[in-house]
Amino acid sequence: MDLVLSTEAVPDREKLDYWRDAIGRALVPMAVVPRGGRPLGGRITGGRLGHLRVCSVEADAQRISRTAAHIDSPSEAFVAVHIQVAGTATLLQDGRHAAVGAGELVVYDTARPYTLDFPEPFASRVVHLPRRSLGVPDEHIRGITATPVSATEGLGAILTPFLATLVGSAHSYPPAVAGRLAVSVVDLFGTLVAERSRFGCADSAREHLVLRIRDHIDRHLEDQELAPESVAAAHHISVRYLHRLFEEEGITVARLIQRRRLQECARELARGGSTAPAVAAVGQRWGFVNPAHFSRVFRGAYGHSPREWRRLRTAGVLRDEESGGTPPAAVRRPNATEGDRTRAA
Structure with missing residues (x-):
């Protein structure tokens, strides 16, 4: 990983602003609301795997939201694959909410508003896939957002541990290997969308x-x-x-x-x-x-x-x-x- 952001050495009164900026740099700009009475603490390690952005997040309880105002700002659209490593989370997007625990996976689209609520200290790993690289129609992306993906059956059983390992070791791969792994991730994600969607998604995609x-x-x-x-x-x-x-x-x-x-x-x-x-x-x-x-x-x-x-x-x-x-x-x-x-x- 080539990006490490931590609140450990930041004064308590500045932690929230620092963390909000860190989230925006490693992921996308969002609003952050701490949960609990103590100053918000957290650590993000991020980097690249080929053309994908990856990061690991460990932090205190909080609620993060991406609103229309954030989306109006010029930034590349991503589809995010979020793997919950510890703690729980609830994702709200496209009129649905999905509660996930450790070892489960959810998908959200950064081009539309969403909220992630972490009621307790948590750890997660996130992979950002550039929207333009997927070759998947918008309606099929909407069909999978805010829907829990089991890590014990179907493509989720393959994708979840694979991505969790890749995010943790992304820095160790030579560029050529990282590029090939990124292609494999995109292929697997497209297959997941086809598996989870209805009405002939695979053929349409x-x-x-x-x-x-x-x-x-x-x-x-x-x-x-x-x-x-x-x-x-x-x-x-x-x-x-x-x-x-x-x-x-x-x-x-x-x-x-x-x-x-x-x-x-x-x-x-x-x-x-x-x-x-x-x-x-x-x-x-x-x-x-x-x-x-x-x-x-x-x-x-x-x-x-x-x-x-x-x-x-x-x-x-x-x-x-x-x-x-x-x-x-x-x-x-x-x-x-x-x-x-x-x-x-």
Whole structure:
């Protein structure tokens, strides 16, 4: 952990203000109300696990609340996984309240108001998952907030001890290992949401994430480094999970990248004219750095070399629908896996 905040050396009259600031730094800005007649004491250790924020909290009885005023302040939205290590807590959010004891887990969304009430001294561990990295629709997040998750059955039996251990040892992992562990946490959390939610959550969450990935691919087609590895990293998921997402799509990620690049090449070549760019320049613009490779894969998809295809299209031999739609050959080979672990171009 690279952040340690403690009230131990703070004068009693300043403890509450110090603790409120500590909570805001380690977690998110919140209001703090002590419970009991003595000055509030506590200790927070926090840090990072890959792209996740983690912290351990030990403190006296208190009530902390995140209100609309706090949410108006500019800060990144997180979904928090809270593991109660000692003592009890009650979470209120989305019109529900959940009472949890030691070893239990609850989820809350920092983008909406919530309250955590600790009636006695407590210890907890918290993992903040950036909302943008989850690929889970808002309604499915709302379906799991303020709902106790048992540590003795289902995904809770796996996730609770796993997260508790990770938070306590986050500082000991090298960056590469921490990054992979963070991806695993996101995957497990998505599975937990699917398990706990109703009305086909798993299918909807998968479709939502696949749409995000397809949009990412379309926006980065010109990037020569675009590949399954970079796509997975951009969405904070593993390459293995990425391939699993596309098993139902009828095409691998590498093949999808190649097909979309070929479509853009075909559209650009179809324009022809005296100012049209050279065939090699078109291929390079859309990620095909090797002209011979570009010519080979284009011929495999469209039945003609890029140069022949441009000449036939300009002469009106090819129909408009053949000028940049889905390459017929690419459709006939949806299960090809060649290149999935190498660059798609």
